[in-house]
Amino acid sequence: MDITRVDQIIDKHNCETNSLIQVLLEVQSEKHWLSRQALERISERLDVPLSRIQHIASFYKAFSLVPKGRHEIHICMGTACHVRGAQNVLSAVEDLTGIKPGETDLDLKFSLETVNCLGCCALGPVMDVNGQIHGNLAPADTEEALKKYE
Amino acid sequence: MPRINSPDELEKIRNEILSQKDTNKPCISICAGTGCLACGAAEVIAAFKEEIEKQGLEADVDTKGTGCPGFCERGPIVVIYPEEICYLQVKPEDVPEIIAQTIKENKVLERLIYLDPSTNESATRESEIPFYNNQERLIISNNIKIDSKSIEDYLAIGGYSALKKVLFQMTPEQVLEEVKKTNLRGRGGGGFPAALKWEGSRNAPEPEKYVIVNADEGDPGAFMDRALLEGNPHLILEGLMIGAYTIGAREGYIYVRQEYPLAVENVKIAIKQAEEYGFLGNNILGSEFDFNVKVHQGAGAFVCGESTALMTALEGRAGEPRPKYIRSNIRGLWEKPTVLNNVETWANVPLILNNGADWFNSYGTDRSKGTKIFSLVGKINNTGLVEIPMGMTLREIIYKVGGGIPGNKMFKAVQTGGPSGGCLPDSMLDLKVSFDELTEAGSMMGSGGMIVMDEETCMVDVARYFLDFLSDESCGKCVPCREGVKQMLKILTNITQGRGQAGDIELLEELGEVIKGISLCALGQTAPNPFLSTLKYFREEYEAHIKDKKCPALYCKELISYYIDPEKCQACMACLKKCPSDAVTGGKKTIHIIDQDKCTKCNTCLDVCPPRFNAVRKISGEPVPPPIPEEERTIARGSKEK
Numbered sequence: 001m002d003i004t005r006v007d008q009i010i011d012k013h014n015c016e017t018n019s020l021i022q023v024l025l026e027v028q029s030e031k032h033w034l035s036r037q038a039l040e041r042i043s044e045r046l047d048v049p050l051s052r053i054q055h056i057a058s059f060y061k062a063f064s065l066v067p068k069g070r071h072e073i074h075i076c077m078g079t080a081c082h083v084r085g086a087q088n089v090l091s092a093v094e095d096l097t098g099i100k101p102g103e104t105d106l107d108l109k110f111s112l113e114t115v116n117c118l119g120c121c122a123l124g125p126v127m128d129v130n131g132q133i134h135g136n137l138a139p140a141d142t143e144e145a146l147k148k149y150e
Numbered sequence: 151m152p153r154i155n156s157p158d159e160l161e162k163i164r165n166e167i168l169s170q171k172d173t174n175k176p177c178i179s180i181c182a183g184t185g186c187l188a189c190g191a192a193e194v195i196a197a198f199k200e201e202i203e204k205q206g207l208e209a210d211v212d213t214k215g216t217g218c219p220g221f222c223e224r225g226p227i228v229v230i231y232p233e234e235i236c237y238l239q240v241k242p243e244d245v246p247e248i249i250a251q252t253i254k255e256n257k258v259l260e261r262l263i264y265l266d267p268s269t270n271e272s273a274t275r276e277s278e279i280p281f282y283n284n285q286e287r288l289i290i291s292n293n294i295k296i297d298s299k300s301i302e303d304y305l306a307i308g309g310y311s312a313l314k315k316v317l318f319q320m321t322p323e324q325v326l327e328e329v330k331k332t333n334l335r336g337r338g339g340g341g342f343p344a345a346l347k348w349e350g351s352r353n354a355p356e357p358e359k360y361v362i363v364n365a366d367e368g369d370p371g372a373f374m375d376r377a378l379l380e381g382n383p384h385l386i387l388e389g390l391m392i393g394a395y396t397i398g399a400r401e402g403y404i405y406v407r408q409e410y411p412l413a414v415e416n417v418k419i420a421i422k423q424a425e426e427y428g429f430l431g432n433n434i435l436g437s438e439f440d441f442n443v444k445v446h447q448g449a450g451a452f453v454c455g456e457s458t459a460l461m462t463a464l465e466g467r468a469g470e471p472r473p474k475y476i477r478s479n480i481r482g483l484w485e486k487p488t489v490l491n492n493v494e495t496w497a498n499v500p501l502i503l504n505n506g507a508d509w510f511n512s513y514g515t516d517r518s519k520g521t522k523i524f525s526l527v528g529k530i531n532n533t534g535l536v537e538i539p540m541g542m543t544l545r546e547i548i549y550k551v552g553g554g555i556p557g558n559k560m561f562k563a564v565q566t567g568g569p570s571g572g573c574l575p576d577s578m579l580d581l582k583v584s585f586d587e588l589t590e591a592g593s594m595m596g597s598g599g600m601i602v603m604d605e606e607t608c609m610v611d612v613a614r615y616f617l618d619f620l621s622d623e624s625c626g627k628c629v630p631c632r633e634g635v636k637q638m639l640k641i642l643t644n645i646t647q648g649r650g651q652a653g654d655i656e657l658l659e660e661l662g663e664v665i666k667g668i669s670l671c672a673l674g675q676t677a678p679n680p681f682l683s684t685l686k687y688f689r690e691e692y693e694a695h696i697k698d699k700k701c702p703a704l705y706c707k708e709l710i711s712y713y714i715d716p717e718k719c720q721a722c723m724a725c726l727k728k729c730p731s732d733a734v735t736g737g738k739k740t741i742h743i744i745d746q747d748k749c750t751k752c753n754t755c756l757d758v759c760p761p762r763f764n765a766v767r768k769i770s771g772e773p774v775p776p777p778i779p780e781e782e783r784t785i786a787r788g789s790k791e792k
Binding site: 018022048061077080095117122 | 184185188189222223225368369370371372373376408409410446447448449450451452463465466467468469525527528529533534565568599601603607612615616619625728730750752753754757758
């Protein structure tokens with residue numbers, strides 16, 4: 001991971017200890033994961049023990065301590081999607097990709113996550129791939145939807 | 151933009167903005183909220199801009215990307231002013247025609263306006279659509295009128311006039327009295343009177359105080375706070391400023407979920423604009439009031455919606471709740487007096503100050519005043535955000551505003567209050583929606599999720615679903631929540647998978663009582679509610695799962711089987727081709743049979759079986775009929791032989 005970029009993010013937040021979570025979020029959103037190298041740098045420069053950073057990085061759902069695939073699949077498991085059959089969509093995607101929520105495949109092609117509400121309940125069940133929404137999905141539609149991602 | 155240094159300057163600028171606006175000039179407002187963007191609103195906006203440029207109409211027509219007006223079911227939504235013509239489900243291909251007909255010729259495109267599915271009556275204007283005109287849209291109605299990224303638009307509709315009034319005509323005590331008179335109750339879940347919270351902080355001796363907007367909206371299926379923050383961020387800021395003035399805070403925070411990128415973006419833009427105009431910073435509008443706001447993004451933890459956990463997260467630590475021996479309005483963020491209110495609560499504040507407590511009190515019931523925004527979702531025809539006066543019945547909300555249940559299915563329950571709330575059956579449909587009534591019925595107002603369930607929803611599974619959610623989101627700090635919720639989930643999972651035993655219900659009740667009684671924060675204290683309320687109203691479903699191994703709603707996978715009715719099957723090959731696990735055998739003229747050992751119960755066969763055959767059905771609690779003998783499987787086309 002590019003440490004100078006991590007430094008820039010830390011500088012942007014004036015090295016403030018209180019900004020720890022905001023710094024981690026920015027690194028996560030740019031690099032899609034938090035490497036040990038990055039965490040050590042943040043620990044050193046914000047003067048926060050690495051153990052506390054680990055606590056935070058594993059507590060919040062937004063952070064990943066392992067690299068993510070090229071395409072991030074988020075399947076909405078919010079209540080509205082749940083009652084409209086999101087579980088079956090999830091099962092179909094698990095079968096297609098061979099991974100479970102929280103996992104990344106060996107080719108680093110897909111990462112699969114469940115989320116608790118994307119807030120477009122009118123379209124449920126919903127799958128979000130790299131920020132693109134696929135709505136009103138039936139389990140049988142998932143194969144077609146995932147085809148275009150290489 | 152130079153800073154505004156006095157109330158007169160504010161009015162001067164407002165008049166300048168208004169004088170530049172030609173109210174007769176057509177303005178195309180396109181909802182750019184997350185829901186409509188997901189249905190392609192960005193492409194529609196781009197198409198309008200392109201077409202207007204192509205036709206050289208830039209000077210004659212305005213376009214606006216606005217906040218969410220609520221009718222997500224029919225997005226993308228376009229409203230054309232001044233006539234207020236409302237077009238639904240607009241696609242980029244429709245744009246040239248809208249420009250040619252509606253903008254240039256003043257003609258309404260019949261195919262894009264609302265058509266009531268039950269009465270077949272059409273409605274041209276937003277205000278004529280039953281979804282809207284059965285609501286009382288005090289807060290959310292402005293969303294479609296303003297560009298969510300423009301402070302000028304907010305000023306044009308009278309924005310920051312409540313702040314001006316408060317700073318120059320009222321003492322903090324008077325503001326507090328006015329809000330107290332309305333008994334404005336917290337819209338985030340607890341329903342605690344906002345003014346009492348404010349008063350506690352105001353009277354606390356510490357000079358340093360904070361105000362916080364809680365926009366960590368985590369209830370699955372609820373998105374009203376996001377719509378307000380995305381659509382009208384200045385309204386929330388104005389409310390927050392008034393709160394800060396009242397309690398004497400100089401610093402405020404907006405804690406918003408990182409999952410809401412558009413809300414984060416719009417609120418950051420709003421803060422920057424407010425700083426430039428002098429609504430934030432030192433000597434606001436030339437008064438002696440100083441106030442600044444920072445945005446803090448949440449990193450994805452449901453428990454952070456809890457006030458003390460949120461404050462811990464703001465301090466840069468893992469968001470775990472703290473015991474509340476001393477309330478956070480006395481000792482909150484960095485141990486200082488802190489007022490934390492939900493987005494919608496803050497949104498009500500400028501309205502109250504502008505129009506007075508008596509006006510606000512004219513809406514609602516005795517003990518719950520004003521309106522509440524609900525996100526009406528699930529098995530409902532009109533999915534979307536609805537703002538209703540407190541005291542409206544569930545039946546009116548679901549049938550008059552929501553348009554009833556799709557597909558002629560039977561209503562079964564409505565879930566309110568998110569994971570802390572409960573499910574109410576059809577016998578409770580005439581319940582008046584307000585804080586106390588919902589709590590008495592075994593549910594709660596919560597932040598405003600309202601999930602409608604039909605006959606195909608299994609109530610045991612709904613309870614399992616929420617316990618699964620809560621078990622995952624429990625921060626793990628206190629034992630009853632961390633371990634107890636997990637055990638409840640384990641038993642509920644067993645029941646839904648056909649491994650329920652006699653005594654499970656009693657054990658769950660006992661566990662629920664302990665978790666309710668001794669958990670540290672509201673997450674644990676309310677975690678058993680989804681189970682307790684479904685048990686109260688749907689006990690027979692629990693018993694069917696446990697005793698008969700039957701799921702009456704035909705939902706729980708382990709308790710159902712798929713079966714092709716040989717009388718109805720026309721050997722069309724649809725299910726055979728689509729079955730992902732090759733469980734369907736048969737051929738072009740051979741009646742299809744599902745191999746129960748191979749079937750993964752993915753529902754694909756039922757989805758693809760043509761409705762005119764309707765041959766696939768789900769069965770539960772009874773054995774699957776044996777396959778018909780091989781020699782009877784052949785059918786001759788035209789006349790079906792057995």
